Amino acid sequence: MTIRNEELAAQFDELADLLEAQDVEYKPIAYRRAADNIREYPENVATLATQEGTNAVERIDRVGKAIASKVVEYAETGEIDELAEKRAELPVDMAALTSVEGVGPKTVGRLYEALDVRTLDDLETAAKNEKIQTVSGFGPKTESNILDNIDFARQSQDRQLLSDAAPIGAAIVDYLTQTVAVQRCEVAGSLRRWRPTIGDVDTLVASTDPQAVVDAFTDWPDTGRVIEAGTGKASVRTNDVRVDLRVVDPSEFGAALQYFTGSKDHNVELRNRAIERDLKVNEYGVFDISETDDPDAGQRVGDRIGGATETDVYDALDLPPIPPELREGRGEIDAAAANELPDLVTLDAIRGDLHLHTDWSDGRNSIEEMVEAATNRGYEYVCITDHAKGPGMVGGVGLTDDQLETQLSELRAVGDDAEIDVFAGVEANIGPDGRLSVADAVLEQLDCVVASPHAALDGDGTDRLIAAAEHPAVDIVGHPTGRQLNQRSGLDIDVPALADAAAKAGTAVEINANPRRLDLHGSAVQAALEQGATITIDTDAHGPESYDYLRYGVHTARRGWAEPSDVLTTWPTADVRAFLDA
């Protein structure tokens, strides 16, 4: 069983926390940055470590010799010596304890030393028995806050789906916009960057009366508990999610929007670029501090260069504006500096959808209804790809080879009457051995074959998917990992290897736009494009209303640096037909 990047990253996050508890400087940050990059790496890092050694691992940004050798150590032995030592010195359930709001590594360290607190249960007992307030530096408020927050920490803390968080963001923006003191209000954070999952809803307001805005915010009918409420910043929890608010003066809105949109890594990189230029960037603006004695003297020291708009901020750093979807600290600042930012794909550029279901399998509508809805959306073509029979098809919904041939004639008949082009396709299952659930003789008659995994979604899927991508009849590898957000992580894939094979075989790799999937995700798309792969954005709609998933797919493509020409479904019908025929 391979070690997932997530598991590997968690080791370094824990080591970071243990070191921070011991007042070690800088290393915790170094380990966390490395952990973040390992987590996002488009190949399995443990496999890389075993097969190619430390040099290959050191290619990961922020991973140097020391961390690379620890990666190899973990991949080979399942343990990291230094981590084991630190755990012995501080034998606590670090992840659980720090999941309590307001409890960080230092608190964990001190409560272990003073009260032998190792687990959430220990923490609860200590708080209930009023032991925590006896520790110096802690008081009754800290103790009761901890007690209040323990129950929440015990619940699973899933991130919200983008599609669930978006309406919450719209609701709070709507509410705040009606507040008199609010001049402008925008969603920021991961929601503005279209991350597939959202930790909290970040909202930015421009106002000259911050207190009034914070008051309105905590009075919001959806507000459950107020986590904190200061003069220009507040956080609350609704039933579903945490909502953060930041309020700034209208003249500072751009700098604040830049700050609050993030990502954190992007902000740090941007601010470092500022330092190189004797500038300071914060959420209030860009400041020239070359003539300033003490740049740390306050938030607005130096000569203000700008900050009314986001473009001001980037401009002051000699950069073109960077679209929010790119702001993940994955090379976008270097690309911007070199004027090599991609010309990102847009919703308008999409001309069709190549992965759709009807009531011939598990869809809710007829072929005609799906085609009509696509026509009304202004599409130039669709491809109907009902499930073929096979593993993972619940209740035997899939079509047999005979049924597929029957449906093919039906699709041709509908196509003859339709205003748009109707391609005949199928969604075939990719078995664990890479074989498809439909006979080659049937596949060859169809215009477009989507091959995708539906069962046995554990472990490494690279060989399996490459086998499918190289099948002569296959045109698209659909939802490649098979992940379901918050449910299952799906197959582990060496994305560059899959993309390379797909590019050579003339097979497209899908971004499945269903917001429960978003598969491939942004950084995988970026890796795939680097190998020259063609991407297709499909909704996998099982009814006309699901065509609206498209926007999640398009923004995921943008997160993967995709330009229109990279995306098959922006191509005109004739070019798509040529791609499918080839």
Add this chain to the structure above:
DNA sequence: GCCGTTTTCGGCCCGACTGTTTTCAGTCG
């Protein structure tokens, strides 16, 4: 521990809020 179109050593983003403290540490964004 990591990193480098001024560096292979000397820096490492910057600020708000809370609770505890009598001036700041910890946590979080």
